[in-house]
Amino acid sequence: MRTKILSLIAIVTMSFALNAQIDRSKMPKPGPDPVVKLGDAEKFSLKNGMTVIMVENHKLPRVSANLTIDNKPVFEGEIAGVSSMMGSLLGRGTTTISKDDFNEKVDYLGANVNFSSRGAFASSLKRYFPEVLALMADGVKNSQFTQEEFDKEVKVTLDGIKSGEKSVTNIARRVESALTYGKGHPFGEFITKASVNNIRLEDVKTFYNTYYKPNNGYLIIEGDINPKEIKKLVKKLFNDWTKGTIPSQDIPKPTNVSTTEINFVNMPNAVQSEIAIVNNIDLRLGDKDYYAALLANQILGGGGTARLFQNLREDKAYTYGSYSSVRQSRDAAIFKATASVRNMVTDSAVVELQKEITRIRYQKVSAEELKNVKEEYIGSFVMDVQKPRTAANYALNIARYNLPEDFYANYIQNINAVTIEDVQNAAIKYFKGDKARIVITGKGIEVLKNLEKGDYVIKYFDKEGNPSEKPAMTMPIPEGMTAEKVVNKYIEAIGGKEKVMAVKTVMMVSNATIQGTPLLMTMKASSPNKTSQVISVMGTVFQKAVFDGENGYEESRGQRREMEGDALEKAKSGNALFEDLGYTAGELVRIEPLEGKNAIVLKHLDKEVFYDMATGLKVKAVETIKAPNGKEVKVPTTFSDYKAVNGILFPHAIGQKSGPMDLNFTMSEIKINEGVTDEDFK
DSSP states (O other): OHHHHHHHHHHHHHHHHHHHTOOTTSOOOOOOOOOOOOOOEEEEEOTTSOEEEEEEOOSSSEEEEEEEEOOOOOOOGGGTTHHHHHHHHTTSOBSSSOHHHHHHHHHHTTOEEEEETTEEEEEEEGGGHHHHHHHHHHHHHHBOOOHHHHHHHHHHHHHHHHHHTTOHHHHHHHHHHHHHHOTTSTTTOOOOHHHHHHOOHHHHHHHHHHHOOSTTEEEEEEESOOHHHHHHHHHHHHTTSOOOOOOOOOOOOOOOOSSOEEEEEEOTTOSEEEEEEEEEEOOOTTOTTHHHHHHHHHHHHSSTTSHHHIIIIIITOOEEEEEEEEEOOSSOEEEEEEEEEEGGGHHHHHHHHHHHHHHHHHSOOOHHHHHHHHHHHHHHHHHHHTSHHHHHHHHHHHHHTTOOTTTTTTHHHHHHTOOHHHHHHHHHHHOOTTSOEEEEEEOHHHHHHHHTTSSSEEEEEOTTSOBOOOOOOOOOOOTTOOHHHHHHHHHHHHTOHHHHHTOOEEEEEEEEEETTEEEEEEEEEETTTEEEEEEEETTEEEEEEEEOSSOEEEEETTEEEEOOHHHHHHHHHSOSSOGGGGGGGSEEEEEEEETTEEEEEEEETTEEEEEETTTOOEEEEEEEEEOTTSOEEEEEEEEEEEEEETTEEEEEEEEEEETTEEEEEEEEEEEESSSOOGGGGO
16 A cells, blocks of 8 residues: 555656646647648549549448539520529439439438539438439439429529519629629629520520530549449449530630729618629639638638628628638639628728728738638648548549649648738739729618718619619609608508597517527507517517506516616607507608609608608608617618508518518417407506
8 A cells, every 4th residue: 555655646746847847938839730631532534524533431321422514604695594494404304214203212212312504413321322323313314304394493483583683682792793794704694584584495405415414524422432333333324424515605704994983783672781892813723822812811801800800890890791702713713802781881881891902902911810810721621621522522623623633732831831922912913902893782872972972983783784874862752742641641541540540459469580480479559658569489478568658668588677768758659559640740851762662751750761652551660779889770670561450451561670680570460459458568
């Protein structure tokens, strides 16, 4: 026992002695860069020209196949959308199996098989992979394009176009591409209702027979495989896929503007502005300054620690995020910096975006910034190379871009070799803030006045990317029109004053979802000004607000706050049932286009209310409130889908934007003069 105790004392003493030799006041020296060990990729080619890349990975009993058809971009012109339609129709039945049997078989095998205009993908357990790859090959080679499926796809495509016409983001990206690349470039054209209606089934078949060929095909097979068996299987399934002569097109080279300008797209329904500062560049994977361009972009706008994010979000609070990207391409590369900002700060956001682009071009980045982004890139790269599919994707890039075989083996070395001077040179070369398009899609009536005070020429474009006139900033209020007349027209539109005044109580139940979680909102009101609003989440009361005519309170997450001050006085003076009755003392400020119709805007205290000029119905309200940080925030609410309840029209769809979230409430129940008691306001 004594010997054991002495041995323990000796071990402890040695431990203290070793610790005493470590100087903890100094940062430990970094170890050597990790050695990149990529998985081995075996390659072979079929007689039809298709290249096959195989990567073994036996960690899981799964196998995947990814087919990439690496054609040059194709300009589709009057039948824009024919390629995507062809990709959607692939695999919907072949010469050997019906669509339903195909899908049933894939489901039965627990597999995943899908197709696109640029290739196909399949994955499954190892034991089923030969059968699953055969299904994919069948879809690739023998798809039947039937009139029935074509007609279905046309309808789906047209519905998608229609629904996207009101999306500010969709329109912004569409016009941005059209202006950046040009409408005559494959990357600049877009699908329209007219182009879809021009497409015929024969166009789809012709496109497939012309461009969907193995000549430029790369088939990556990765997973728990035996290369010899896979090689035999692939030859059996794909050798009979006939190659063809793929036509080439003369594609115009995109050009930048000679001097930076604003390209403005007016979207009257925009509650925020989409900003993109974009210019064309000439950058390809493997170029000498490719690594410097990556690091320069990462410092500028590559994430939450980058300059754009720190400036526009963390410092200025203009947006929820601002980023930049540098996209290499063999055909048309671009640099882009973006932000989605509140209307009132659109001009300021442009100034800050340009300021950061100019700063990284003409002021050298710090050694600390460069060190940090290098570590970030290297860390991500080291994590990626451990993923089974990475070796296959890298092998594909080497083949597609004709890169040296050791391109990725030297990746870390090349990243580390980038200097501060290299970063600045890359920024000057690729981030052309002085020859860029500033594409802004937003609400002209709210943002143009301040944008016009800046230094840039403003050119106007419609939603199709065509030059247009400056949008009307104001429309005159009709002579003799007053707030009282607008309110009276609204009251008549919803059912008339007699019916409205007969309402003593109202109960409304509505539903919404927030990030997939269902919300239930129950609102009750009693004449003249008693109100109750309860929001429940999954059956639990999340928020509650009650006013009994004299006093009120708000309750959230167990915390109760009494109503006081201006909020209390406002509640006392308001009309709980039909608040518009109190707007007769308001001011008519303008007539504004809204969703293709004209709305007259009535301002009352801190709220602007929009009434449809034709119907008289209320369609929108924008209330200015103070956020907890003291800043003023505009909260828009939309009203639509009016339906009669006891002869009075109520909106059954109410939408509200709260920060980055859109809340869309749908009325499930409305009761008039029933379902409400005094107990509801305690």
